[in-house]
Amino acid sequence: MKYIEVEKAIPFFICLADKNEAAITETRKWITYYTNDAYDWERPPSKPDPMLVDHLVKEPETSKLHVYAITKKMEHEAFRKNLESALNPQMILDFGDKKVINEENFEAVFEHWKSIIGPYIVNGYKPSFYFLANIQRDKVIIDKDNSRVVFTFEDKNSKTQKVLMKDYDYFWSVYDYVEKAETINGIHAKLDRLTDESQRRFEGEFYTPLSFGKKAIHYWNEVLEKNWYKSGKYRIWDMAAGTGNLEYHLPAESYKYLYMSTLHGSEADHLKKVFPEATCFQYDYLNDDVEYVFNKGVLPFTPNWKLPQKLRDELNNPNITWVIYINPLFATAQDAKSDGSSKKGVSKTKVEIEMNKNDAGHAKRELFAQFMFRIVKELPKKSYLGMFSTLKYLNAPDSVEYRDKHFNYKLEKGFLFHSKCFHGVTGDFPISFLIWNLSKNGETKSVEIDIANNEGTSIGVKHLQLIKKGDVLNNWFPRPQNSKNYILPALSNGLNVKAGNTDTRHRARPDFLASICSKGNDFQNAKYVSILSSPSVSAGAFTVIKESFEKSITLHAVRKIPKPTWLNDRNQFLTPHTEPSQEFYNDCIVWSLFSSSNQTTSLKNIQYLGNTYQIKNNFYPFLLEEVRRWEIRDSDIRLQLLHDQDRFVADWLSSKTLSEEANSVLQKAKTVYKLFYASLNQMATNKWKIDTWDAGWYQIRRCLAEHNLATEELKELSKENEKLANKILPKIEEFGFLDKDEVYDEI
Structure with a gap:
């Protein structure tokens, strides 16, 4: 995995080790690799880029590495001495390979710069302007004798600030000045978003986290071509742009090919300031122009489009490939709840009406599915859709019909991450970013999706089966x-x-x-x-x-x-x-x-809709012949036992040869049941409606726990049942109740 630590210089040595072997080598020998962005550094360490592995295997320097067998005493001692030497602080000070500042990492570098040099900036321009000047060698004049730095800005004005030289030298011992004009231009285009946080984010914490927007851009680079955003062959459209978090890490050179529409006019105004070269406009994608899109060619009148003419012209240009890059609204229409918290009616849009006409099934209730439905209808065949959403449309039974009829396309690449990475989300579920090739049909029954941790680092792969309704x-x-x-x-x-x-x-x-x-x-x-x-x-x-x-x-x-x-x-x-x-x-x-979800009970004289019912517990596990021999501290229940019949489960258990683990559970359960009956005179059984001999497991365990009885016996039963569960668990996958779900590394 590529070394991306912001505050620290590149280490002088690389140490490679596992429990049996180790090697140590100078970092600078591998500079052509770790500075090369042609490799896929997003991949998890367990599945490195095959091209990188191939090149390293063929690299002459690799064959020169001495691999220590650290299980052997002499080899271990030699490795330890070399490692101690490598950790010498002087080595680090003498290493001159500095980090590069670029359009991808400049925000993190800026935060580090603010913590070191920022405190000395006391007046004048925004700190971001000082930073932009500081990263260009010809924009600063350093007066070490007087601890002063002269910063020259884009408008040709300059400011002098007193800066403690030890702090200044420390920062620039880690980083190198930016030499490329295109890098400066890209950083300059995003300057306002560095210091005007309230304007930049505009409640953006409820939108796509920036780290995952950055990761998505990397995936676009993998699926399309290097520098795809420069070629002019592609157009990008985000029809749920919000405040532009998705596009934050798009290179500034792409803005002239970028369309951004959003529901609210205030957000559109914000986008125009932040993305001045992009086409930004207010637009309700699920309602505006819908009748024109879905009835193209049969309208008896000339449509009064809200879509900009430039966008419509380019949609009709066969030489353009479209990149739809979107984090659509996520909401599901539900039945009304008594507390008024449901989202009833949230899906009532013009697109939903069209989905009804086309038998799209339950997916019509999902707003993101509505976006997908119009996108597929509106966009040319030569298009890609990259979307943040849940996985519902892939494997939920209610969405199978929609997926098969209306969204059967090829998955190119994608990743997923924890929902709580989105501020304000309360559930625990995966959110995915998947790139679909809308020019190719899907032909697979399962897909592989990378797993990312909360920082956006790939840590594994998830296999997801695309089910049919009959599979559930x-x-x-x-x-x-x-x-x-x-x-x-x-x-x-x-x-x-x-x-x-x-x-x-x-x-x-x-x-x-x-x-x-x-x-x-x-x-x-x-x-x-x-x-x-x-x-x-x-x-x-x-x-x-x-x-x-x-x-x-x-x-x-x-x-x-x-x-x-x-x-x-x-x-x-x-x-x-x-x-x-x-x-x-x-x-x-x-x-x-004996699980907590077994809520079986025995209930006497239950009044329901004008009638009286006796609810018996058919899941009582022991035969009456045995129970009658137990100590029972309740005369009514003793009397009931004389005149009743065995329950279904007791008969079933008596006819089966059980495993050792299952028998152990039953024996622990029998101890608990015996203690329950022997303690009936010590418990307020009426609270749990215990009036009959065949009390349910729900009643027995709750009543005993309330009175602090059979505490150790209940714990022992729980342990035995957990052992039985551990025996059952691998068989669940073996028999096919769950699809195999491989994960590499640690989650």
Whole structure:
């Protein structure tokens, strides 16, 4: 990885080491490599640029390196002495290879310059003007005897400032003066953005972070050609430009080929000041001119376009290749919430109307998908789209129809990063920047996307499968059809009845065992997955019956055991490509019985819509014959045990040969259950609605925990269940419930 430390000079030595071998070499021997931007320095260390590797292998200096076998005592001692010598401070002082200031790093250099020399600038021009003068050798006169520096500005005026020479010399011992006029011109074009922060950012913290805008420019360079922005063959259009954070790191030479439109007039005025050579204008891309774009050639009148004539002319020029570079608005229209916090109606635009006409499916609710829909319709075939967005349009089941019909193009290159890099975002999910070639169809079932850390450094690669609707786990088996005439109380959790919903979702059937909420199909929604003893009011809930029991509870375990991270948040759970073993089913069921998302309960005399119901716990795990022999400190429950029947899960468990890990969980659970019954006279069981012998795991663990009973036993059970989960976890990927997701280096 290229050395980019701002405050420090380039080290005199490079040390290479792993646990077995090491080498040390003078840095200046490799100057033709680390100063060469033809290599891809964005790649993670685990996957370096193949061209760089090839050149280093063929480099004569490489063969001269002495590689120390540091596991051998004599070799280790020799390496240690050489390393101590290399760390001699005098070596660093004598090394004259200075860092170059350019259009890419000047902002960081300026911040460093302000901390060292800035305090001596006490009046006159902006600090950025002094900086621009200072980085040009012929614009400064240094009077060391009197500790003064004369700065000459672009307007030919000059100012003299008293500067402590030790600080001045320290800064310029690290950096070299800028000699190239084009570099000075590029930095000059961006000067205002250095010191006028409020104008430059204009609430830009809610827009694209500058470091990721810079990284995106690097990816454009990889996909297109070196200095593509100079050739005149390309035009750039950002139709959601905001305050121009995306374009901040575009070279100034590209501005004459740049179009920037934004929703608000005040932002357009700001853009005109910051990008004076670009074409900047106020424009509502999801509403303005939409009827002209989608009905081109059939209008009975001459359109009254809001798009600038110059832009329309260039859109019709077949010799121009378009680069759409955009971070579109991100919002999803949702159903109204009682607290008024939903985004209902946010997607109601003219583009959405056109998407309706073209059967674009649920994607029409996503504003970024609306941008994509118009872009594909409006732009010439010879175009590229580089967009910041979530991954929804790639692998969400609701977006499959849209992707297949309306956005089936070739992915050239891209990266993703944590959503919280955007100030104000509360979720933990990946945001991607992907470059699509709109002249080529997509032919792959999966894509590779680089992973970037919070600083924008590439650290790995994510493999993302492009699914079909039938691939998702919720389609693994047919869901039992409920009866219109068979109703059970609708529950919002293990204990609470929910009778006021417009959609009550209380239908069941005579052979009903439980209800599993399986909302959505990705990690984002896995937190809502749970098991209830009566119908769940949540969307995505389904009935469990004897015939679907094993797969239903395995689905629960598969969605709950893998730990969610920001990186897998949008990953989809899939139907397995290999039939799971019976041991896997058994393990998943035992794990689920004692997981925190098992909210099964037994409830007595529940009033619901004018009727009284008894909700039994079909997931009680032990046979009555055994339970009757336990110590039970409640006479009513002892009496109930004499006249009832075994529950479904107890019968199921008694018929199966369980693994050692699953048996260990059941034995720890039995200890907890025994303590529960032996402690009934010490607990306020009414709070947890414990009135029957077949109390649910939700009731038992909560009641015991509230009274600080069986604390150690509950911990031991949790540990055993975690061991069982660790056994199940690799099988989830092996059977194909999750796509393989390779990551290199550390996240």
